[in-house]
Amino acid sequence: MDLVPLIVSGSEDKTIKVWNPINEKLVTTLHDNEARINCLSSYEKHGRVYICSGSDNFKIKIWDLKEEKIIASLIGHEHSISTLHTLDILDRTILVSGSWDNSVKIWDCDNNDFELISTLKEHDNKVLSLKSFKFDNNMIIVSGGNDNKIVFWI
Numbered sequence: 136m137d138l139v140p141l142i143v144s145g146s147e148d149k150t151i152k153v154w155n156p157i158n159e160k161l162v163t164t165l166h167d168n169e170a171r172i173n174c175l176s177s178y179e180k181h182g183r184v185y186i187c188s189g190s191d192n193f194k195i196k197i198w199d200l201k202e203e204k205i206i207a208s209l210i211g212h213e214h215s216i217s218t219l220h221t222l223d224i225l226d227r228t229i230l231v232s233g234s235w236d237n238s239v240k241i242w243d244c245d246n247n248d249f250e251l252i253s254t255l256k257e258h259d260n261k262v263l264s265l266k267s268f269k270f271d272n273n274m275i276i277v278s279g280g281n282d283n284k285i286v287f288w289i
Contacts, residue, residue: 145188180245187230189218
């Protein structure tokens with residue numbers, strides 16, 4: 136599959152649809168068969184596109200878009216996955232996940248080992264959003280929760 140702009144959508148019907156926004160056509164449908172898809176993120180590594188999906192079954196799945204299959208299931212959260220965010224730090228691909236278990240988890244996606252690097256617990260309720268930005272040569276991760284908190288992680 137060529138690297139073209141894509142739009143990825145997840146659904147309660149347990150599918151992930153990949154769309155080409157240029158011709159407005161469906162490229163493919165990925166079937167999870169376990170739980171509804173709550174959130175998605177993606178990254179590109181070595182010319183391949185990977186899709187990360189978070190679900191109600193407490194799992195994060197990593198999909199190889201070219202092969203159209205799951206290459207990893209990340210288990211670590213104790214409740215539904217509500218938000219995902221990918222970023223590159225020093226040429227390493229990092230996945231950040233937020234959950235209804237009030238935690239933020241950081242995963243290493245390099246070399247397809249998907250190691251859990253850290254669990255961050257500052258929220259008193261569901262983590263609902265994640266974003267990152269660079270400030271003074273530091274990557275800052277920001278999480279927002281149902282506890283009315285915005286937490287900055289350095």
